[in-house]
Amino acid sequence: MLVAHCIMAQMPKLLDKSCIEEFLNSFDNVLTDCDGVLWRGDDIIGRSNEALSLIRSLGKKILYITNNSTKTREEYAKKCESMNFVADKEDIMSSAYATAFYLNQQQFNKKVYILGASGIALELDEVGIAHTEVGPEHQIVDPLVIDRVMKLEPGVGAVVVGFDSHLSFPKIVRATSHLKDPDCLFIATNRDEWFPNTNTDLLIPSAGCMVSCVEVVVQRPPLVIGKPSKNMFSILSEKHPLQASRTLMIGDRFNTDILFGKNCNLKTMLVLTGVTKMEDLEEYASSLDEEKHNLLPDYYLPSLDDIINLLKDFSS
Numbered sequence: 001m002l003v004a005h006c007i008m009a010q011m012p013k014l015l016d017k018s019c020i021e022e023f024l025n026s027f028d029n030v031l032t033d034c035d036g037v038l039w040r041g042d043d044i045i046g047r048s049n050e051a052l053s054l055i056r057s058l059g060k061k062i063l064y065i066t067n068n069s070t071k072t073r074e075e076y077a078k079k080c081e082s083m084n085f086v087a088d089k090e091d092i093m094s095s096a097y098a099t100a101f102y103l104n105q106q107q108f109n110k111k112v113y114i115l116g117a118s119g120i121a122l123e124l125d126e127v128g129i130a131h132t133e134v135g136p137e138h139q140i141v142d143p144l145v146i147d148r149v150m151k152l153e154p155g156v157g158a159v160v161v162g163f164d165s166h167l168s169f170p171k172i173v174r175a176t177s178h179l180k181d182p183d184c185l186f187i188a189t190n191r192d193e194w195f196p197n198t199n200t201d202l203l204i205p206s207a208g209c210m211v212s213c214v215e216v217v218v219q220r221p222p223l224v225i226g227k228p229s230k231n232m233f234s235i236l237s238e239k240h241p242l243q244a245s246r247t248l249m250i251g252d253r254f255n256t257d258i259l260f261g262k263n264c265n266l267k268t269m270l271v272l273t274g275v276t277k278m279e280d281l282e283e284y285a286s287s288l289d290e291e292k293h294n295l296l297p298d299y300y301l302p303s304l305d306d307i308i309n310l311l312k313d314f315s316s
């Protein structure tokens with residue numbers, strides 16, 4: 001019985017009628033993750049747009065924060081509009097934008113080798129930083145001849161690794177070869193392990209897979225720009241008046257969203273529509289591993305949708 005009591009004591013609060021008022025009074029700003037919270041790929045999750053509109057109608061500011069580096073802020077703003085989320089470009093923070101912002105802030109003036117998608121390339125263009133092309137590279141079948149045919153682009157001073165659906169052996173060789181130079185910066189947009197998806201037969205690798213491919217060879221860690229690193233909160237705070245203690249982070253992953261919230265001293269809420277499932281939450285809550293306890297959110301909800309009924313009850 002004592003064990004059961006301890007386990008219950010560790011579970012985060014399910015957001016329900018009993019705590020909705022305390023919850024709403026605890027924040028003015030919301031940072032919401034996107035994949036697994038608002039949408040999966042091009043499919044909106046339930047009525048997440050209506051849920052955010054209701055929260056906004058209570059005077060809360062909503063900002064979007066995603067580790068996905070495949071799109072620009074502009075493209076995310078269009079995606080939001082097409083799914084009826086209210087979002088201005090300035091309300092969106094992505095790891096691609098944050099990477100370009102960081103390099104620009106560092107007055108980086110060399111070329112970036114991109115192992116990633118067009119989101120990174122276009123955001124670098126916005127700040128005038130030179131970079132290599134993105135997209136597929138001709139596959140060299142025999143790795144033993146690669147040293148005779150491959151030429152590296154000159155002037156590369158940073159390698160940025162994000163999600164790349166055209167990941168290939170030649171691209172990894174280019175990334176690792178540039179990083180032989182100890183002065184070449186090694187930057188990862190994010191290290192998410194896999195994408196939330198609805199096909200339970202598939203486990204779809206995310207940027208963490210690409211980052212590990214390079215890291216294991218060069219044997220030095222990258223600077224990670226996306227969550228759980230605090231970079232994106234610092235950049236957002238320069239553009240919006242955000243008081244950490246009055247900001248709520250909503251996400252679907254422990255080791256990115258919730259840890260980011262904790263690193264930045266934000267309130268945290270986990271939803272179970274993405275990567276993390278109820279069984280994971282229960283496992284973390286009942287674990288004897290303190291590291292897992294530290295990744296537990298303040299609140300959880302099965303789906304962001306569920307807040308719609310809670311808020312209707314609250315305002316009536």
Ligand SMILES: [Mg+2]
Pocket residue numbers: 033034035036037251252253274
């Ligand atoms: Mg997510």
